[in-house]
Amino acid sequence: MLELYGQIQEAVAYIRTQWDHHPFAGIVLGTGLGPLVEHIDVQAALDYEEIPHFPKSTAISHRGRLICGTLCGLPIMAMEGRFHMYEGYPLKQITLPVRVFKAMQAELLIVTNAAGGLNPFFREGDLVVIDDHINLMGDNPLIGINDDRLGPRFPDMSQPYDQELIEEALTVARKRNFRAHRGVFVAVAGPNLETRAEYRFLRGIGADVVGMSTVPEVIVAVHCGLRCVGFSVVTDMCLPDALQPADVEKIIAIANGAEPHLRALVMGMLEFERQKRQP
């Protein structure tokens, strides 16, 4: 991990040549959730390729730009497209942008993803406010010599997601009259979807939704001391006794369809924080 510190400084130095502000929040936009960017007052849009040490995104429906600007009156940085373990990147590299947010003095990480629904009370298109997670990726971005400048060797994980923001997100959904559940997210490596036996197992160990991202970013956010909030869009139901073959086009279409609700949650978080600052 000792090489990360210099990489973060180089990425930050480059970004500052294009956008010299302190973001309040870093936002990671998952599959099909990119249109949120249209609501950002964009001051700089940097291709990942131009930022030192950022990996290049290869996933479908991900663009690969770091958008800097304001949303709901607060400075933010948004990743339009994220990196996945199944693309072959080391988790340390996937999570470098989170450390860059922190180094740019962000306070909050907002992560979003498309996920499979394991809880039979959920429906396609529902939102899930992530309350806790299970890391089943078989890897961890903190493995290696710890750099104490970045965070502690054994970060506490008793509450990775901010309880106040979870409550606020559920309130936003209630007020806007759409379905949002509190739930446990389990991360798998992918890229294949799971077998029926695996879905049965994942439900059995206490997960409500399953996806191939988010947990590495949240582990790193906790390590470096960022508050976190995470939202999943349920794009397909993963009920082992009634499983339909996965249709990736449909998954992306459902993620796109739920984007207005996801946007309401993300903007609700920023609105809430802005009001705390300037009541």
Ligand code: HPA
């Ligand atoms: N499994 C893993 N990741 C996913 C799924 C799933 O069923 N649906 C959307 N992302």
